[in-house]
Amino acid sequence: MSKSVPFLILNPADDVMIALRDLSQGDCINGVTLLDAIPSGHKIAIKPIAKGQPIRRYGQVIGFATQDVAMGRHVHVHNLAIGEFEKDYRFSQDYAPTDRVDTPDTFMGIVRPDGQVATRNYIGILTSVNCSATVARAVADQFRREIRPEALEPYPNVDGVVALTHGTGCAIDSTGEGLKILQRTIAGYVRHPNFAGLLIIGLGCETNQISALMKAQALEEGRNLHTFNIQDAGGTPKSIAKGVEIVQGMLEEANRIERRPVPVSHLKIGLQCGGSDGYSGITANPVLGAAMDILVRNGGTAILSETPEIYGAEHLLTCRAATPAIGRKLVDIIDWWKDLCARNNASLDNNPSSGNKAGGLTTVLEKSLGGVAKGGTTGMMEVYQYAEPVEAQGLVFMNTPGYDPMSATGQVAGGANMICFTTGRGSAYGCAPAPSLKLSTNTALWVRQQDDIDMNCGSVVDEGANIGQLGREFYDMMIRCASGERSKSEQYGYGQNEFVPWQLSVVT
Incomplete structure (x- = not known):
């Protein structure tokens, strides 16, 4: 392909070609006279297509004509719609094992004590419920380089302190799939190697109780995982102060990392x-x-x-x-x-x-x-x-x-x-x-x-x-x-x- 070619046909079985630049009505492209102006990236019928017939791109069905489509017409939402058709799943028929290279490439990664490898080195603040989001963000703000650059100056190997908050965690079925997914998601972030340390902040009365989350996901508090509830901590100012103290206590260990070649x-x-x-x-x-x-x-x-x-x-x-x-x-x-x-x-x-x-x-x-x-x-x-x-x-x-x-x-x-x-x-x-x-x-x-x-x-x-x-x-x-x-x-x-x-x- 080059700038001189204004169209692209992706597969010999296709019914359309793709405009590679804005085209004008009346242009003759690949032997097809355009009946409409065609924006760049859009489709042009390269043959007459009867109403109800499948239309193909990549050699695959992308929908069905909702009206007769003349050669040279713009093919889009006004004349193409989705429809049901049989697909041949051909389970595993084209599977072939991948040939691995003899000497795999490496990158400079951070190897955690449990053997996991990180690409970044953050401290994270997660929330059990939307109600604790403000406190979590306030704690993280005390370590944001653009707000308080001096806070992380002694810890150049820490990429940052981030608060990852969400809009749920309460008024949902305590035994339902939704809560299980939320807890599994939070636990996945807790275990993520890109976090050197984690703090989970809750409100205290929410459906997604931190204690239940920890038990369901087999998580345990330790030097690099801390939790508390705002109600137990005594409210917003005390919770922010407690969160800042906990994060500050994790920074020195988080900073003690070095990158080394890993596969x-x-x-x-x-x-x-x-x-x-x-x-x-x-x-x-x-x-x-x-x-x-x-x-x-x-x-x-x-x-x-x-x-x-x-x-x-x-x-x-x-x-x-x-x-x-x-x-x-x-x-x-x-x-x-x-x-x-x-x-x-x-x-x-x-x-x-x-x-x-x-x-x-x-x-x-x-x-x-x-x-x-x-x-x-x-x-x-x-x-x-x-x-x-x-x-x-x-x-x-x-x-x-x-x-x-x-x-x-x-x-x-x-x-x-x-x-x-x-x-x-x-x-x-x-x-x-x-x-x-x-x-x-x-x-x-x-x-x-x-x-x-x-x-x-x-x-x-x-x-x-x-x-x-x-x-x-x-x-x-x-x-x-x-x-x-x-x-x-x-x-x-x-x-x-x-x-x-x-x-x-x-x-x-």
Whole structure:
């Protein structure tokens, strides 16, 4: 591809081509006279399509024509919609073990006493309930470098003190799945290697009692894990003072770390896409997938998630499952989502968002087919529920919503020590305690918002850049970031507002 080519056909079986720049009505492109003006990233019919017929992109069905579509017409929400069709899951038929490199790459990691390896070194303040969020933030503010730079000056090896608060924890079923997920999520952060020390602050009367959380998740207080309730501490000022004292007591030990070479097998990467557009499945997602293939060959783990955003493309994963049972786990999760939507009068096709559609994506099927490219081409080794500890190596899947902060929260709770995030419309996302690297799908976004983006993948369509080579370059960037180089979002202090556990329970 190059700047002189104004279109792209992704598969010989496709019914559409993709505009690589804004095109005008009347233009003749690849022998097709355009009957409409076509925005960059959007689809053009390259043959007549009858009403009710499937429309293909990537050689896969992305929906069905809602009216007759003439060759040269803009194909989008006005004439394309989702529909049901049979998928051939071909469980494990394309699975092949991944060839591992003889000498795995290394990065400069922080080895914890229990053998876990960190990419960052934070002290965290978590909350059991929304009611303790203000106190938690007030404690963290006493150690924020931009507010009180002198507080952490003696501790240069501590990346920061962060308060990760949430909006739930009470008025929910004390024995329900929602509380279990919240407790599992909090426990995942408590155990996360990127935290050198943790403080959990509660109110005292909430449903999510700290004592019950600790028992359910087999957590024990110690030098690096402390808890207390505001009501027991005597109110807000006393609680803030107590929290500051506890954090201060953990800083000296947290500062006594050094980075040393460790195998890349210790990296667990959460894969995200947000603000996707028509280029996502062509540029940034395949580039990220190429980097994940290198990671997996070196023994690392890639966590693909956002279940509603792989709906319609799940058959591309089930055929690569290491066993049929693993593939069926994914299908069972898809069926659970269908049932959830049916019971709540919702539709999985309420995704894509308005921004996705403005960028050229029409249906969730189309979005999903591009989204799975983030996972690369290796076998799917396991399927996890939200915030479950990820123990398998290689490409795995975690059941999460498509909402980026909520999805990434589950991945980090499962052990992800880095997030890689593709965006076409623009994102300023960050994630404490795991650094987040962002890739732009198009050069226009990079030019407009490069202060927030770590790598531009628009050169794939602008200059014909090789996806594999860009994947290698991004993999090298990941290694540098895992070794301590700060991402764009870290430079601007993102991460404390992006802790969003999945809320499933009825609020009463």
